[in-house]
Amino acid sequence: MPIIKAENLSKTFRIYQREEGITGYLKGFLTRDYREVDAVEDLDLEIERGEMIGYIGANGAGKSTTVKMLTGILEPSGGRIEVDGRNPHRERKKNAMNIGVVFGQKTQLWWDLPVRESFKLLRQIYEVDEDDFEERIEEFDEVLQLKEFWEQPVRKLSLGQKMRCELAAAFLHHPPIVYLDEPTIGLDVAVKERIRDFIRKMNRENNITVMLTTHDIGDIEDLCDRIVVLDEGRKIYDGELDTLVNRFTSRRLILDLKSEPNFHLEKEGVDEIDIDGRTEIVFNREKISASDLMKRVLERYDVIDFELREPNIEQVVKKIYNEGL
Ligand SMILES: Nc1ncnc2c1ncn2[C@@H]1O[C@H](COP(=O)(O)OP(=O)(O)OP(=O)(O)O)[C@@H](O)[C@H]1O
Ligand SMILES: [Mg+2]
Incomplete structure (x- = not known):
């Protein structure tokens, strides 16, 4: 049973x-002229x-509209x-008691209250018992280092602290x-x-289901096995990022060889090009793995050096946003 299920939404x-x-x-x-936008x-x-x-x-x-x-x-x-099991609206x-939300663009904390007081209020709203609360704050502090600004009012926090x-x-x-919804927007790498x-940690240790919206491909690469891509309100992809x-892209193996190359790997969906004395092999991981390819190359040739160039995910995503699938 899926925990989130949307149909023809x-x-x-x-x-x-x-x-x-x-x-x-x-x-x-007199007249109300309007235009309709199909957000989802x-x-x-x-x-x-x-x-x-x-x-x-x-x-x-239509990402934020979906989340809303x-x-x-x-x-x-x-x-x-x-x-x-509920109709969220x-x-x-x-439903609100059963979920957590971050909208990176706005704060949900009390502007004038010190962080400590905001969390005490949250504890009461969400009926978290006192011991669990203390334990969780300690645990969260280890990763997020909240205590640095525990006594500050929220409005005085930097963007990174607020997030x-x-x-x-x-x-x-x-x-x-x-x-x-964009929890890392505007933050530094650290x-x-x-x-x-x-x-x-929260996802793995507590089995919390997470739906993450971001424009930072690093977030996605780091965290998500599955991605859903939305284009003008419609789902155009649902599956693994890999x-x-x-x-959409090929990987490239670039070789410095002692002897002239003479591969016969074309049959296996591999192209080879000679560039400035270096040999470049363009291949697709769905057809041949890098290790298989490397093994074959090493069997036949004296390799001085090699370099494996991975596809640039950022570019792939940009291409999909621009051209669709
Ligand atoms: N309250 C609203 N009233 C009218 N149109 C809206 C409203 N909210 C969103 N839209 C429109 O719906 C479409 C989808 O907006 P949405 O905010 O869901 O996009 P998004 O994928 O979250 O984009 P972004 O990456 O910029 O946050 C846009 O065309 C937007 O202008
Ligand atoms: Mg949005």
């Missing part, structure tokens, strides 16, 4: 438009308990959603599901690393 926004200036304003009373269209999605999926797509693809429907903030225009409060708090807040009650470690990358 859709969301259409109506955007009212009017002409500029006073005439436009007056006309606006016919989305089918099933996520199993304990999975960590990357939810990616270009700006405006799954959290119950937005009501779908069509289709069905079931999250841990109709049972919004019950570490948001993450801790989302996981405090060990909910079965956490939605993270903070990103901490946040990734934390998400991984498979997607392998389908």
Whole structure:
């Protein structure tokens, strides 16, 4: 039984438009011109308990809209959603107790309260017992180092500090599901690393299902086995990141050889090119593995040096965003 299940899920926004200036304003009373935006269209999605999926797509693809429907903030225009057996919009409060959310673009903490007080409030809201609370804060602190700014009001925190708090807040009650919408936006590499470690730990140790939206391919590579790619509201890919990358790019093995190359590997889906005295072999991992290829090369030739060039995932994703699948 999937913990998150969406069927034909859709969301259409109506955007009212009017002409500029006073005439436009007056006309606006008489006629309402609007345009419809299909933010999410016919989305089918099933996520199993304990999975960590990357939810990616270009700006405006409909990722945040999906997360808002799954959290119950937005009501779908069509289709069905079931999250841990509930309709998230109709049972919004019950659903809220059962999930954690981070919207990287906004804070959910109390602006004027010291971090310590914010967490005490969260403890009460989510009914976390006192001992669990103490234990979890200690555990979270080891990875996120919250104590550095424990007494500061939230509004005085730096972006990275705030985000570490948001993450801790989302996981405090060990909910079965956490939605993270751009949790690493604007953070430096060291903070990103901490946040990734934390998400991984929570997912593995507590079997918390995580849906992660990000534009940082490093997050995805580090954390997610499965990705779902959204393009203009529609799901265009659902599967392993590796498979997607392998389908779209070739890897290259570059060799410095003592003797002239004379491979006969073309039959096996391998191209070879001679560039500036170096031999470049272009191959696809779905057809031949790097180790198999290397073994064959070493059997036949005296290799002085070699270099394996992996596909650039960033480029693959950019290509898919630009051209679709
Ligand atoms: N409240 C709203 N009213 C009208 N249109 C909206 C609203 N929220 C989102 N949209 C539109 O729906 C589409 C999808 O937006 P959404 O925020 O889900 O994209 P996203 O994939 O999260 O993009 P980003 O990567 O930029 O965060 C966009 O065209 C956006 O303008
Ligand atoms: Mg968004």
